[in-house]
Amino acid sequence: MRETVDTENETKTMDSKETPGSENKKSYCKLNTVTSERSQCSPGLSILKKAILLQCIVYISLPVILCLFPWILGHVVFSHWLRFPYLVALTSPAELSLNHTLNFYLIPEEGISLGVWHTVPDSQWEKAQGAGPEWYSETLGDGSPVIIYLHGNVGSRAINHRVELVKILSAAGYHVLSLDYRGYGDSSGEPSEVGMTSDALYLYQWVKTRSRTSQVCLWGHSLGTGVATNAAVKIQEQAMELARERARHLRNITQADLEPSYAVDGVILEAPYTNMEEEVASHPLSMMYHYLPGFESVLHHVMQSNNMVFANDENLKTLTTRILFLHAEDDNVVPFYMGQKLYQIALQARRQLDAEYQVFMVSYSESLGYSHNYIYLDPNLASVVGRFLQSKNNNIDRPIVR
Numbered sequence: 001m002r003e004t005v006d007t008e009n010e011t012k013t014m015d016s017k018e019t020p021g022s023e024n025k026k027s028y029c030k031l032n033t034v035t036s037e038r039s040q041c042s043p044g045l046s047i048l049k050k051a052i053l054l055q056c057i058v059y060i061s062l063p064v065i066l067c068l069f070p071w072i073l074g075h076v077v078f079s080h081w082l083r084f085p086y087l088v089a090l091t092s093p094a095e096l097s098l099n100h101t102l103n104f105y106l107i108p109e110e111g112i113s114l115g116v117w118h119t120v121p122d123s124q125w126e127k128a129q130g131a132g133p134e135w136y137s138e139t140l141g142d143g144s145p146v147i148i149y150l151h152g153n154v155g156s157r158a159i160n161h162r163v164e165l166v167k168i169l170s171a172a173g174y175h176v177l178s179l180d181y182r183g184y185g186d187s188s189g190e191p192s193e194v195g196m197t198s199d200a201l202y203l204y205q206w207v208k209t210r211s212r213t214s215q216v217c218l219w220g221h222s223l224g225t226g227v228a229t230n231a232a233v234k235i236q237e238q239a240m241e242l243a244r245e246r247a248r249h250l251r252n253i254t255q256a257d258l259e260p261s262y263a264v265d266g267v268i269l270e271a272p273y274t275n276m277e278e279e280v281a282s283h284p285l286s287m288m289y290h291y292l293p294g295f296e297s298v299l300h301h302v303m304q305s306n307n308m309v310f311a312n313d314e315n316l317k318t319l320t321t322r323i324l325f326l327h328a329e330d331d332n333v334v335p336f337y338m339g340q341k342l343y344q345i346a347l348q349a350r351r352q353l354d355a356e357y358q359v360f361m362v363s364y365s366e367s368l369g370y371s372h373n374y375i376y377l378d379p380n381l382a383s384v385v386g387r388f389l390q391s392k393n394n395n396i397d398r399p400i401v402r
Contacts, residue, residue: 152222156185226310
């Protein structure tokens, strides 16, 4: 009995004692467990680190790429390679319900062909059926105002909002000439600020030789506002020089007598920007780089490399003609404040020049949802344009909100 008890006690004692090295074995097991847990978490952390590193590389690489290849930004700004809408025959505007429209081409210089639509007023719809280029050319001198429409980037003269605007203006009794700059639509060549301005000037001069006493106005939308003010200033400079030449051979002639002869009849700016560099800088993608040291210098270098300025703000300081601004508060491409800034510049210039031309702005409430491309939906647009074209010295010094 005693032997049995002693045996049991001995067994318990031996069980309670740790064998040499057992503590080290437990520590090793615990270390292995912790290392295993960390190794299970490390793949996720590694992927996250790689993703952050990749984002940093892309973020820094973009300005470097633009410095090395500045033409990339030029292609993005012009976006002429996006030839929307596809599968539309630009030679057949009647397919877009513009069945009183002539498609024709102008050759401003060797190797450049410009596609143009001439839409006559709705009142001449019946006479237009089957009419040829000579008839259309003759109608430009019938006394109805002529509007040269200079569209924005992307696509051609056949994009829906452009076609719808042409229909509204035609219904209001205006001739509309829709131009595809070089490189756009079915026009040949590559776009540039100098080239696009030259295209607008060529079309304007072509119209003026046929319009007799009809008003000829420039309507620019978005990118086209820069083309419109560039062309208007050039026309003004050329005409002023001719006027000075004429004045040298005449007596008793004043500057006021010459003014009407050297100003475009009117300029309409829809969704205008101040200048292209500021417009690019205001883009959401560019805003991401505003905190990157030296980014403004990089952007300026890239814009200069592209010879791209489109300085509406500077052009309006010297332009002496009636100007109508149209801008929507919810414009998501060209910020509304740019239109307001240009309006103030134009007013200030008019006061400094002591001129009597009209400066008129219509802004559209955000609730209307017109954004960047849909101001043509304004049911009163035709009457706004009509009052503008009929005005002489009736200046309006405060914007109208619709």
